[in-house]
Amino acid sequence: MPANSKYLNPSFWPRFSKITAAILGGYFVSVTFHLALASWFNRANVLITMAFTGFILWVALMIIAFLAKSGWKIWGIYILLSLLFCLFIYLGQTYNTTQ
Amino acid sequence: MNNRHYNIYFHTHTVSGIVISVILFVIFFAGSFSFFRDEIINWERSESTAITREIQLDYNDALQHLDKKYVLHGRNITISKPSVENRVAVFMAGTKDTLAPKKQQAGEFFYLDNKDYKTYTYEESYSLGELLYRLHFLAQIPYPTGYYLAGFTALFFLFAIITGVLLHWNKIVSNFYMFRPKEKLKTLWTDAHTALGMIGLPFQFVYAVTGAFFMIKLLIVAPAVATLYKGDQDKMYKELEYTDADYKFENKKLAYPFNINELVSKTKKNWENFEITRVFIQNYGDANMHVLVEGELLSNKKFTGIGKVVYRIADGKEIAKKDPIAHTSYLDVVKNVLYRIHFGDYGGYALKIISFLLGIITCFVIISGVMIWLVARQKNNMPEKKRRFNNAVVRIYLAICLSMYPITALAFIGSKIFYPLSQSNLYALYFGGWLLLAIFFIIKKNDAFTNKFCLISGSILGFLIPITNGIVSGNWFWTSFMQNKFQIFFIDVFWIFLAAITLYTAFHLKPKKAVA
Numbered sequence A: 001m002p003a004n005s006k007y008l009n010p011s012f013w014p015r016f017s018k019i020t021a022a023i024l025g026g027y028f029v030s031v032t033f034h035l036a037l038a039s040w041f042n043r044a045n046v047l048i049t050m051a052f053t054g055f056i057l058w059v060a061l062m063i064i065a066f067l068a069k070s071g072w073k074i075w076g077i078y079i080l081l082s083l084l085f086c087l088f089i090y091l092g093q094t095y096n097t098t099q
Numbered sequence B: 001m002n003n004r005h006y007n008i009y010f011h012t013h014t015v016s017g018i019v020i021s022v023i024l025f026v027i028f029f030a031g032s033f034s035f036f037r038d039e040i041i042n043w044e045r046s047e048s049t050a051i052t053r054e055i056q057l058d059y060n061d062a063l064q065h066l067d068k069k070y071v072l073h074g075r076n077i078t079i080s081k082p083s084v085e086n087r088v089a090v091f092m093a094g095t096k097d098t099l100a101p102k103k104q105q106a107g108e109f110f111y112l113d114n115k116d117y118k119t120y121t122y123e124e125s126y127s128l129g130e131l132l133y134r135l136h137f138l139a140q141i142p143y144p145t146g147y148y149l150a151g152f153t154a155l156f157f158l159f160a161i162i163t164g165v166l167l168h169w170n171k172i173v174s175n176f177y178m179f180r181p182k183e184k185l186k187t188l189w190t191d192a193h194t195a196l197g198m199i200g201l202p203f204q205f206v207y208a209v210t211g212a213f214f215m216i217k218l219l220i221v222a223p224a225v226a227t228l229y230k231g232d233q234d235k236m237y238k239e240l241e242y243t244d245a246d247y248k249f250e251n252k253k254l255a256y257p258f259n260i261n262e263l264v265s266k267t268k269k270n271w272e273n274f275e276i277t278r279v280f281i282q283n284y285g286d287a288n289m290h291v292l293v294e295g296e297l298l299s300n301k302k303f304t305g306i307g308k309v310v311y312r313i314a315d316g317k318e319i320a321k322k323d324p325i326a327h328t329s330y331l332d333v334v335k336n337v338l339y340r341i342h343f344g345d346y347g348g349y350a351l352k353i354i355s356f357l358l359g360i361i362t363c364f365v366i367i368s369g370v371m372i373w374l375v376a377r378q379k380n381n382m383p384e385k386k387r388r389f390n391n392a393v394v395r396i397y398l399a400i401c402l403s404m405y406p407i408t409a410l411a412f413i414g415s416k417i418f419y420p421l422s423q424s425n426l427y428a429l430y431f432g433g434w435l436l437l438a439i440f441f442i443i444k445k446n447d448a449f450t451n452k453f454c455l456i457s458g459s460i461l462g463f464l465i466p467i468t469n470g471i472v473s474g475n476w477f478w479t480s481f482m483q484n485k486f487q488i489f490f491i492d493v494f495w496i497f498l499a500a501i502t503l504y505t506a507f508h509l510k511p512k513k514a515v516a
Helices: A012-040 A043-067 A071-095 B003-034 B037-044 B059-070 B128-135 B145-171 B185-216 B218-228 B233-239 B260-270 B330-343 B348-375 B384-402 B404-417 B423-444 B447-473 B477-482 B486-508
Strands: B077-080 B087-092 B108-113 B274-282 B290-297 B306-312 B317-322
Touching: A012 A043, A012 A071, A012 B218, A043 A071, A043 B003, A043 B145, A043 B185, A043 B218, A043 B233, A043 B330, A071 B218, B003 B037, B003 B128, B003 B145, B003 B348, B003 B384, B003 B404, B037 B128, B037 B404, B037 B486, B059 B077, B059 B087, B059 B108, B059 B260, B128 B404, B128 B423, B145 B185, B185 B330, B185 B348, B218 B233, B260 B274, B260 B290, B260 B306, B348 B384, B384 B404, B384 B423, B384 B447, B404 B423, B404 B447, B404 B486, B423 B447, B447 B477, B447 B486, B477 B486
Parallel strands: none
Antiparallel strands: B077 B087, B077 B274, B087 B108, B274 B290, B290 B306, B306 B317
16 A cells, blocks of 8 residues: 555645755755864865765755655754854864864 | 654655666666676677786886887876776876977877787777676766766665665564565565565665765765865865875986886885786876876775885885875775775675675565555556556566666677677667667566566577677687686676576566455
């Protein structure tokens, strides 16, 4: 039997928001998270680690987005997280001059 | 696990799986054969070669030869060995001498035979092995579409793997031992899908992650370059140790003679079990000529053991040295492991054969997933139109996927009889034949027939491969065994086994009545 549609989103916007949050939002969070780490810690090592953890985290965030109750809410959370990580990247670029 | 989560995993697993299934099948099928790319290349050319990653070349002689043909002065020359065959790859940049004739300022890439120094362009060196290898990342579709398609397929494959495990979590142990082929069709497919999926899980996870990295790494590289390196891409690659140090061209003739063979053997003697894999010559014949000799330890001695020495020719000094035993950084390990575990080239033939089998098992997991999708939707309460649509989807999927087997076997025969088969003829044979066969099955509208026909015709063609080889080249598999032409022997015997297994399968399949 196919999945029980009671738990799925049949209408367009909830579905659209979740799919975009999963693919795009998950990508933004995964990349900014790794770059934030890279701008404060050993840059080369973090970047090469990102070669595999970047994709794994991205996929994990995709799944979380699909589990969320509301697509827009998860978009909001992902945008806030990305902005926070961007702030860390900016601060790291400005103040962390060791590399 | 609550019901809501279960159904979400279920739905996302189904949708992501069904969307990528055909491409993923093509990738895994071609990829499985790619484990034997080097053997296939040697087999096609009726050549055999020492099984080693080390470059086997008289460098001095080869360079002298190339110097006559291309004039090497002022060029940077890289000699490497991308696959285990008699030919090495040579890349020469144009000379840095700005007064040199136009022809010398042009770069060149070709393959060089390590015995007779005959050169071959990429197209002249094209082979079925290369075709299958490149098909497994869809390189025949113009760049970047093919690469991105393959990369995102790998990414969503990772998604399907993880949602599949989550979905299956509660019954992960109990269902592993469950196999009910005699009950109804749906349980046959479900049990096979979950049990084989579990067996292949670590393997598939590795290939999904590394495959995504190879194909869509630009998605993580580009933002890193833009933010952390202020757009300076070279700086990043240098920091990640992907580029070699650059030495300036002084435009003065080198006053000393040099001997590359001696440098190579000197480097090799530094460490035990060290194999030379790349020689990079900068500013050939110039006062500031440098030679980098790079290699690695045998992978059964040390999994990541990359070493190199840079020599300055003018005074013969070693100006840089990387010890493969003492200096292995985290960077080296990650870069090496990501490739090695994907190529499966560190454990000899046993590992290659196991990898091939796991790859084919994955193909079966993909097909059984598609079949579950179909069978689960063949209920009487489904509208007739929808059921017909689903049937058509599966028919097309099976036609495309399963016809790969006879076509691959046919391409082996074709490339043997008509050796050397040019790239365009090979394309016409492989992709043209594939298209025709797929259309035939789609029109025929019988999935059981598609399956049986592909298995039987593939087996017959498979048995004909060693026979064709014997007739055309005289290398029957027993003679190639006795003459120690291992690659030729391996492909012949490999096909005999493969054809025997698929023939056995074809005759033991009993048509099953679909029970809803």
